[in-house]
Amino acid sequence: MHPALSGTTLLIYDLDGTLVDSLPDLAYALDRAFEQAGLPPPGETKAARWIGNGTRMLVRRALLDAGLALPEVEATLERQLARFTTCYGERVCVNSRLYPGVRACLEAQKQRGIRQAIVTNKPGAFIAPILETFSIDGFFSLTLGGDALAEKKPHPAPLLHLCATLDVAPAQALMVGDSRNDVEAGKRAGIRTLAVPYGYNHGEPVEASQPDWMVESLDQLV
Numbered sequence: 001m002h003p004a005l006s007g008t009t010l011l012i013y014d015l016d017g018t019l020v021d022s023l024p025d026l027a028y029a030l031d032r033a034f035e036q037a038g039l040p041p042p043g044e045t046k047a048a049r050w051i052g053n054g055t056r057m058l059v060r061r062a063l064l065d066a067g068l069a070l071p072e073v074e075a076t077l078e079r080q081l082a083r084f085t086t087c088y089g090e091r092v093c094v095n096s097r098l099y100p101g102v103r104a105c106l107e108a109q110k111q112r113g114i115r116q117a118i119v120t121n122k123p124g125a126f127i128a129p130i131l132e133t134f135s136i137d138g139f140f141s142l143t144l145g146g147d148a149l150a151e152k153k154p155h156p157a158p159l160l161h162l163c164a165t166l167d168v169a170p171a172q173a174l175m176v177g178d179s180r181n182d183v184e185a186g187k188r189a190g191i192r193t194l195a196v197p198y199g200y201n202h203g204e205p206v207e208a209s210q211p212d213w214m215v216e217s218l219d220q221l222v
């Protein structure tokens with residue numbers, strides 16, 4: 001058994017970039033929303049660097065990249081976010097994929113009796129359609145979206161809220177994520193952290209955040 005699992009009674013997964021490669025559908029929706037606004041579609045490569053702090057931040061970063069001045073960004077942000085939300089809602093999980101090893105990892109923890117949960121910065125409404133598409137919704141005791149609380153990762157509040165709700169001490173939980181937001185949130189919550197290198201971390205290696213462990217894929221937790 002991987003050493004990160006010893007003493008662990010709750011695995012908290014990040015969603016985008018950790019369990020699911022959601023970039024194709026996120027980028028598609030962003031491109032369509034920008035076309036509707038008469039702006040150039042940013043494309044997948046750029047979108048990959050902007051994912052991680054929720055959809056409002058994704059759209060905000062894209063508007064800034066399109067060359068809009070700050071007051072213009074602030075003035076159009078809500079309308080552009082609404083366009084994006086509609087486009088994404090229509091096609092949440094068409095070209096998204098589960099990463100290799102995810103299903104086996106979920107099965108293995110279930111067998112071990114380790115509870116599993118999701119804390120994502122993406123809005124909660126999008127979680128269920130994605131989990132249902134891959135038939136993995138039954139593995140999780142609880143899921144928490146980025147709009148559930150006032151604070152998002154890297155703030156520790158969502159992780160602490162989840163632990164309190166499930167009555168698990170932070171020291172018995174393990175945060176599994178792809179980005180500095182996950183590692184920082186875990187550290188600030190007193191939760192051990194494990195990171196995967198294949199997701200979206202603003203174009204930087206997640207090792208720089210010094211997670212307690214790195215694994216190439218979640219197969220290593222089987």
Ligand SMILES: O=C(O)COP(=O)(O)O
Pocket residue numbers: 014015016017050051052053054055058119120121122123
């Ligand atoms: O929607 C995002 O920006 C990222 O979501 P995540 O927290 O699941 O990586």
Ligand SMILES: [Mg+2]
Pocket residue numbers: 014015016017018052177178179199200
């Ligand atoms: Mg992520």
